[in-house]
Amino acid sequence: MVINAYVRENAGDAALLSVCLRQVQEAFPHADVVIAGMEDADVHRSFEGVRNIGSIRRYVADGTVSLPRRLLRKALLGLAGTAAVSLPRPLARAVLRVLPAEARREADAVMRADLVVSMGGGYVLARPGLDGYQNIFFVLLPALLAQKAGVPVVWAPQSFGPFPAAAQRRLVGRVMRRSAAVLPREDVSVTELLACGIPAEHIERAVDAGFAFDPQRSTDWRARLGLGPEERLVGITARRWLDRTGQERYERELARTIDAVQATGARAVLIPQVSTDYLGDDDRICERRIVGHCTSGPLMVDEVVDYRDLKGLYDECTLLIGTRFHSVIFSLTSNVPCVAIEYEHKTRGIMADLNLGEWVLPIADVTHDRLWTLVEPLLKDPTSYRTILDRNLPGYVARACSLPARLREAV
Numbered sequence: 001m002v003i004n005a006y007v008r009e010n011a012g013d014a015a016l017l018s019v020c021l022r023q024v025q026e027a028f029p030h031a032d033v034v035i036a037g038m039e040d041a042d043v044h045r046s047f048e049g050v051r052n053i054g055s056i057r058r059y060v061a062d063g064t065v066s067l068p069r070r071l072l073r074k075a076l077l078g079l080a081g082t083a084a085v086s087l088p089r090p091l092a093r094a095v096l097r098v099l100p101a102e103a104r105r106e107a108d109a110v111m112r113a114d115l116v117v118s119m120g121g122g123y124v125l126a127r128p129g130l131d132g133y134q135n136i137f138f139v140l141l142p143a144l145l146a147q148k149a150g151v152p153v154v155w156a157p158q159s160f161g162p163f164p165a166a167a168q169r170r171l172v173g174r175v176m177r178r179s180a181a182v183l184p185r186e187d188v189s190v191t192e193l194l195a196c197g198i199p200a201e202h203i204e205r206a207v208d209a210g211f212a213f214d215p216q217r218s219t220d221w222r223a224r225l226g227l228g229p230e231e232r233l234v235g236i237t238a239r240r241w242l243d244r245t246g247q248e249r250y251e252r253e254l255a256r257t258i259d260a261v262q263a264t265g266a267r268a269v270l271i272p273q274v275s276t277d278y279l280g281d282d283d284r285i286c287e288r289r290i291v292g293h294c295t296s297g298p299l300m301v302d303e304v305v306d307y308r309d310l311k312g313l314y315d316e317c318t319l320l321i322g323t324r325f326h327s328v329i330f331s332l333t334s335n336v337p338c339v340a341i342e343y344e345h346k347t348r349g350i351m352a353d354l355n356l357g358e359w360v361l362p363i364a365d366v367t368h369d370r371l372w373t374l375v376e377p378l379l380k381d382p383t384s385y386r387t388i389l390d391r392n393l394p395g396y397v398a399r400a401c402s403l404p405a406r407l408r409e410a411v
Helices: 011-027 056-060 067-086 089-097 101-112 130-148 166-177 187-195 221-225 244-263 283-293 307-315 325-332 345-353 368-380 383-400 403-410
Strands: 002-005 034-037 050-052 116-118 153-158 181-184 233-237 267-270 319-322 338-342 360-362
Touching: 002 011, 002 130, 011 034, 011 307, 011 325, 011 403, 034 101, 056 067, 056 101, 056 130, 067 089, 067 101, 067 130, 089 101, 089 130, 101 130, 116 130, 130 153, 130 166, 153 403, 166 187, 181 187, 181 403, 187 345, 221 307, 233 244, 233 283, 233 325, 244 267, 244 283, 244 368, 267 283, 307 325, 319 325, 319 368, 325 338, 325 345, 338 345, 338 368, 345 360, 360 368
Parallel strands: 002 034, 002 116, 034 050, 116 153, 153 181, 233 267, 233 319, 319 338, 338 360
Antiparallel strands: none
16 A cells, blocks of 8 residues: 555656655565555546555545535544544444545555555644644554554655644654654654654665656657757746745746846746645746746746656756755756755755755745855856766665665565
8 A cells, every 4th residue: 555645736746656656566566556645536546557546635635525524524534533543453443434435445455455655755744733733643544544453654755744742743653653664855854753752763764756756758848848959948946835925025036037047048947846726736826927027038838747748848957946846856867956945844954965955045035146146156057066966866866766675674
């Protein structure tokens, strides 16, 4: 069972799922692999040929039903899940038998599996307030059910935290201490896990699986964008993250930097790394606003692009200014220098691993002047950046490819 999958319109998470499935199948060539994710199984029955059964998380967060019904679902599944985890196993199974079909499918599957793998990403976290508690509970519930049935659980390379409340840390600690492998992808996550009471020897520092993503290319992006073979292309990824005032400032400052890029003779293209309606998380919305603030007419990819084809677009770039961190990873693995705009700790942590920390700027601190100080030297001469990449990236990619051996150890 691969749990906590997201949606394919998030290219970074789709890449992580793609790599996770490949590595699970490499570890266990004859296994029956099943996905429990945030995609409706009636709409997306499979991902890369692997069956999707939906999930408890998807059922309680289903945006196609009214808010009162979603709240009722969360309350009922919260009570049922707590009972199933707390009661003796025969009573727990009786509780699970009366769950709605989609929730029951995931519960049955994780408790009957030989191995549960929670795929990479950045979802094991909580915010202050009730919403934070319910998020962490439903993220961890499949693992709790698996552990109750004696099924080993592996947390593939990912971020952990923040966990602002003591009760959240206790719950995370309980699950992780009982897991077969816990693989944080940056040092900040290690610190978060230690604060949850997890022994240091149970924490295995790992590498984001996105560094192992290398799909075949199928689109001639230069022809598609109308670019000549020698034209320099600078990619930009942006996202909604800040409050209204901060978001507008961030978008306007990015637009100023885009104009400066194009004044050098390079072409800029805004790339939607995420293009899903789920939670209104569609990069094209803010990127259209950024284009509206520009005076130089940058290019923009304004349609939904397959996550494998999107990797090919980053291959064509001379430089990336990346807010979405997997757009940075996609570019780095193509030897493309990146200036990373940080919105979560994964950005600074992974860039520091590669000795690229000086090219990180927090999203709340973005101004054209600060960005241009980082961008302009790379446009003129990226040699020193590429020297760092040549020295550090091959070993990092090799570590990202090492999960199959660890999965075999877990069972």
